Amino acid sequence: MSKLANELLNQVRKKNPNEPEFLQAVEEVIENIAPLLENDTTYLESNIVERLTEPERTIIFKVPWIDDNNRIQVNRGFRVQFNSAIGPYKGGLRFHPSVNLSILKFLAFEQIFKNALTGLPIGGGKGGSDFDPKAKSDREIMSFCQSFMNELSKYIGPNTDVPAGDIGVGSKEIGYLFGQYKRLKNEFTGAITGKAFNWGGSNLRPEATGYGNVYFAQHMLKTKKETFKDKTVVISGSGNVAQYSCKKAIELGAKVVTLSDSSGFIYDKDGITKEKLQFVFYLKNEKKGRIKDYADKFNCQFFEGKPWGTSCDIALPCATQNELDKNDAKELLKNGCMCVSEGANMPCSPDAITAFQNAKILYAPGKASNAGGVATSALEMSQNSLRMSWSSKEVDEKLKLIMSQIHDACVKYGKNGDFIDYVKGANIAAFYKIADSMIDQGVV
Ligand code: NDP
Numbered sequence: 001m002s003k004l005a006n007e008l009l010n011q012v013r014k015k016n017p018n019e020p021e022f023l024q025a026v027e028e029v030i031e032n033i034a035p036l037l038e039n040d041t042t043y044l045e046s047n048i049v050e051r052l053t054e055p056e057r058t059i060i061f062k063v064p065w066i067d068d069n070n071r072i073q074v075n076r077g078f079r080v081q082f083n084s085a086i087g088p089y090k091g092g093l094r095f096h097p098s099v100n101l102s103i104l105k106f107l108a109f110e111q112i113f114k115n116a117l118t119g120l121p122i123g124g125g126k127g128g129s130d131f132d133p134k135a136k137s138d139r140e141i142m143s144f145c146q147s148f149m150n151e152l153s154k155y156i157g158p159n160t161d162v163p164a165g166d167i168g169v170g171s172k173e174i175g176y177l178f179g180q181y182k183r184l185k186n187e188f189t190g191a192i193t194g195k196a197f198n199w200g201g202s203n204l205r206p207e208a209t210g211y212g213n214v215y216f217a218q219h220m221l222k223t224k225k226e227t228f229k230d231k232t233v234v235i236s237g238s239g240n241v242a243q244y245s246c247k248k249a250i251e252l253g254a255k256v257v258t259l260s261d262s263s264g265f266i267y268d269k270d271g272i273t274k275e276k277l278q279f280v281f282y283l284k285n286e287k288k289g290r291i292k293d294y295a296d297k298f299n300c301q302f303f304e305g306k307p308w309g310t311s312c313d314i315a316l317p318c319a320t321q322n323e324l325d326k327n328d329a330k331e332l333l334k335n336g337c338m339c340v341s342e343g344a345n346m347p348c349s350p351d352a353i354t355a356f357q358n359a360k361i362l363y364a365p366g367k368a369s370n371a372g373g374v375a376t377s378a379l380e381m382s383q384n385s386l387r388m389s390w391s392s393k394e395v396d397e398k399l400k401l402i403m404s405q406i407h408d409a410c411v412k413y414g415k416n417g418d419f420i421d422y423v424k425g426a427n428i429a430a431f432y433k434i435a436d437s438m439i440d441q442g443v444v
Helices: 003-015 020-039 041-045 048-052 101-117 138-152 171-185 205-222 240-251 274-286 292-298 326-334 350-358 372-386 392-414 422-440
Strands: 057-066 072-083 089-095 124-129 161-164 232-236 255-261 264-267 301-303 314-317 339-341 362-364
Touching: 003 020, 003 048, 020 041, 020 048, 020 101, 020 350, 020 422, 041 048, 048 422, 057 101, 057 138, 072 089, 072 101, 072 138, 072 161, 089 101, 089 171, 089 372, 101 124, 101 372, 101 422, 124 138, 124 161, 138 171, 161 372, 205 240, 205 314, 205 339, 205 362, 205 372, 205 392, 232 240, 240 255, 240 274, 240 314, 264 292, 274 292, 292 301, 326 350, 350 362, 362 422, 372 392, 392 422
Parallel strands: 089 124, 089 161, 232 255, 232 314, 314 339, 339 362
Antiparallel strands: 057 072, 072 124, 255 264, 264 301
């Protein structure tokens, strides 16, 4: 790391000493943009790094709710409104026991860059709670969501901040959150995305992150004259992003052999078919079961741990942050993996990324490859403002175009001879857009 990068990072470390995930996300960006700052002093003179790494507003609030035994429970709610240089804050809500300020700040910081890459007018934010929706009744989830929205509603709106789903926040939670927002505000506006199609949602929003991830990987493969056809694919996670990454990879002729959850992974040597994937949709979205049930039903193997020791051509990490470390990267490389495209946010640790880049395989950071979800959310915002809706085909065409443009932006700023550094490309393309917008708007 250069002297300047180190100085800039130390400033951020000093201000945010107990936030490892946030610092990890910032470090990657600073490393990539430091050479630009050395060449063009405008950014240093306007103190852009300190301004960009300080959230515009952070809200932390109490969420009291009543469980099925009539006991009052208390969780902690958060919304990090990080940067609005390009548009209203936009980013998901995560409900998971691991949620804390560091994790939400890293997610919100990444979101600023991701949203800039989509080319759409959306700023960056993220929120959530340490509430765990697993093993809760529908009534408990509704009680929690209504209480959460009682407070959050004071800070969001279609032109201010537009939350969506993330881990633990699917269509059910979005429904309860939107219903309460509508009651409190007495208005039906697009203040939340990820809504069901019947009441203002966009066609293809559930599919968008996973499909977009595979479209991005297709573009990367094309640079090597390769495709998904007949490739073996390893996927982690079995939630929204994993399910639709799996579906699209199968449609493109790949053999997907793993899916996982926090208890372990299934290995289906024959490949997950469309029919078997229907069972995963039912298992995870309705029954709320464990992925091991897949192994029991289809008579394949289940292992505790992570799937990265499985031989594959393409790996799609789609579960959570830092789920793939240096040793996992070594295993993947040893077994011939040629392409890693992140469906999750920051699933690969920094030394895993270094290993992929040193081996010169195709590697895409989530802020580029999983941007299709938020891009489609921005399309949902447009449809809500216009009081109209587009067909799945129209949305899919727009999604494909957006993923292709993000790929082009990464190549423009990340190409070095035969090698494309997608991390550098994504960070620099987004940085120029955000930093220039901030400078245009004065001391903000
Ligand atoms: P879901 O809640 O639908 O699924 C999450 C999946 O990841 C589950 O299979 C879950 O298993 C697994 N998982 C979560 N935490 C862990 C952990 N600590 N260890 C192992 N497995 C874990 O979430 P999404 O699919 O929506 O999100 C997945 C990732 O994609 C996240 O990083 C999210 O930020 C990112 N993302 C999501 C977008 C979206 O549109 N939904 C958009 C862009 C990024 P279990 O059920 O056992 O917890």
